Amino acid sequence: MKKRIPLILIFVAGLLGVISFVIPHPSYQVYDEWMRNDLLRVLSAFAVVLALGSLLRVHFDKIRRKRRNWQYSWLLLVAFGGSAIIGLFGGVAADGILPTTVRSFSFDIQTLYENIVIPLASSMFALLAFFMASAAYRAFRVRSTEATLLLTAAFIVMIGVLPLGYSISKHLPAFVQWILNVPNVAAQRGIVLGIALGVVATSLKIILGIERAWLGGGE
Amino acid sequence: MNISTDPWVWIASILSLAILSFLYKENPFFRAAEHIFLGVANGYLVTFYWHRILMPILFRPLFQQGDLLLIIPFIIGMLYLTRFIPRISWLVRIPIAIYMGYWTGVLIPATIQAKIIKQVQGTILTAPNFQSWNAGTMGIVWSVTVFIGVLCTLSYFYFSREHKGVIGVTSRVGIVFVMIGFGAAFGYTVMARISLLIGKLQYLLGDWLGIIR
Numbered sequence: 001m002k003k004r005i006p007l008i009l010i011f012v013a014g015l016l017g018v019i020s021f022v023i024p025h026p027s028y029q030v031y032d033e034w035m036r037n038d039l040l041r042v043l044s045a046f047a048v049v050l051a052l053g054s055l056l057r058v059h060f061d062k063i064r065r066k067r068r069n070w071q072y073s074w075l076l077l078v079a080f081g082g083s084a085i086i087g088l089f090g091g092v093a094a095d096g097i098l099p100t101t102v103r104s105f106s107f108d109i110q111t112l113y114e115n116i117v118i119p120l121a122s123s124m125f126a127l128l129a130f131f132m133a134s135a136a137y138r139a140f141r142v143r144s145t146e147a148t149l150l151l152t153a154a155f156i157v158m159i160g161v162l163p164l165g166y167s168i169s170k171h172l173p174a175f176v177q178w179i180l181n182v183p184n185v186a187a188q189r190g191i192v193l194g195i196a197l198g199v200v201a202t203s204l205k206i207i208l209g210i211e212r213a214w215l216g217g218g219e
Numbered sequence: 220m221n222i223s224t225d226p227w228v229w230i231a232s233i234l235s236l237a238i239l240s241f242l243y244k245e246n247p248f249f250r251a252a253e254h255i256f257l258g259v260a261n262g263y264l265v266t267f268y269w270h271r272i273l274m275p276i277l278f279r280p281l282f283q284q285g286d287l288l289l290i291i292p293f294i295i296g297m298l299y300l301t302r303f304i305p306r307i308s309w310l311v312r313i314p315i316a317i318y319m320g321y322w323t324g325v326l327i328p329a330t331i332q333a334k335i336i337k338q339v340q341g342t343i344l345t346a347p348n349f350q351s352w353n354a355g356t357m358g359i360v361w362s363v364t365v366f367i368g369v370l371c372t373l374s375y376f377y378f379s380r381e382h383k384g385v386i387g388v389t390s391r392v393g394i395v396f397v398m399i400g401f402g403a404a405f406g407y408t409v410m411a412r413i414s415l416l417i418g419k420l421q422y423l424l425g426d427w428l429g430i431i432r
Contacts, residue, residue, distance in 0.1 A: 017324020079258025186368020
C-alpha cells in the first residue's frame with residue numbers, strides 16, 4: 001500500500017497531464033487550469049516548506065553536534081530568521097504590520113533582496129569568470145584536437161562579439177554569426193534531440209512505474 | 220573621490236568583497252558572506268511563497284471566501300509535512316506523485332512537439348529551410364551542413380554500437396561539430412561572466428568609492 005498507492009497516483013496524474021494536451025475542450029481546459037494554477041502551485045509552496053525544514057534541521061544539527069565550521073550555521077539561521085520575519089510581517093511592498101523603515105533607512109524584504117541577494121549572486125557568478133579562464137588554460141595544455149577546436153571557437157566568438165573584432169577584420173563579426181548559426185546550431189540541435197528523447201523515455205518510465213527512485217528508500 | 224553614504228551600498232560592497240576574496244583562497248569572510256546569502260535568499264523565498272501563493276491562492280479564498288474546493292490542495296499539501304513524522308512519513312509520496320506525475324505527463328507531448336518535431340522540421344532539407352537563411356544558393360549549403368552536423372552529432376552520442384566503420388567516421392565528424400558548439404557556448408558564457416565582473420567593479424569603484432563615474 002505504501003508504494004502501490006503513490007504508483008497508481010503518479011500513473012493517473014501522468015495520464016491526466018498527457019490528456020490535457022490533446023483535449024482542447026473548454027471544460028477540460030478549466031480543470032487543467034485549476035490543476036496548474038491552484039493545486040500544483042499550492043503543492044510547490046508546501047514543498048518549499050519541506051525543503052526549508054530540511055535546511056534548518058541540517059544546520060541545527062550541525063550546531064548541536066559542533067561539526068566543522070558550525071559557527072557559520074548561526075549566521076545562516078539568523079539571516080534566514082531575520083529576513084523571513086521582515087518579509088512575512090513587513091509585507092512584500094512594506095505594507096505589513098511590522099514597520100520596515102526607521103527615519104530614512106528602510107529594511108523591507110525587497111531592499112534586502114536588492115542589496116544582499118542580487119549583489120552576492122552577481123559576485124558569485126563574476127567569480128566564475130576567473131575559474132573558467134583557468135579551466136580554459138588547463139584544457140589548452142591538453143593539446144588534443146578537440147580541446148584546440150573548442151578553444152579556437154571560443155576565442156573567435158569572444159573576440160568577434162566585441163568592437164575589437166570588427167577593428168581586426170570587418171568580416172570577423174559575420175564569421176562569428178556563421179559559427180553560431182551553422183556548426184553551433186547543428187551541434188546544439190543534435191544534443192537537444194538526444195535530450196528530448198531521453199526526457200520522453202524517462203517520463204514514460206516514471207509514469208509507468210518502471211523508474212521508482214523518487215519513492216526513496218524504506219518500505 | 221565621492222564615497223557613498225548609503226548604508227546599503229556599504230553592506231552590498233563589503234559582502235561582495237567577501238565573496239570575491241575567494242580568489243585568494245577559501246576564508247572566513249567568504250564563508251560568512253555565503254551563509255548570509257543563503258539565509259536571506261531563503262527568507263525571501265518564504266516571503267514570496269507566503270504572500271504570492273499561499274495567501275492569495277489558498278488561505279484567503281479557503282478561509283475568508285469559503286472556496287471549499289481548495290480544501291483538496293490544502294490537505295494534499297499538508298501531507299508533505301508528514302516527512303517529519305517517521306511513522307507516517309510514506310504519505311509524503313502522495314503529493315510528490317501528483318505533482319511529478321502531472322508535470323511529467325504534460326512534459327511528454329510538449330517535448331515531442333517543441334523539441335523533436337520542430338527541431339526535425341528545421342533540420343530536414345526543404346525549400347522553406349533553404350530560403351530561411353536569406354543567403355541565396357549558399358542557403359542550400361548551410362542547410363546541408365546543419366543536416367549533416369545534426370546526424371553526425373547524434374551518431375557521436377549513439378553508444379549502442381561500437382564507433383567503427385561508418386559510425387566511426389560520422390562520430391569523428393560529429394565531435395568536430397560538438398566541440399565548435401561547446402566552444403561557442405563557452406565563449407558566450409565567459410563574456411557574460413566578464414560583463415558581470417565589469418558591472419561589479421563599476422559598482423565597487425563607482426557607486427561605493429566614487430573613484431569612477
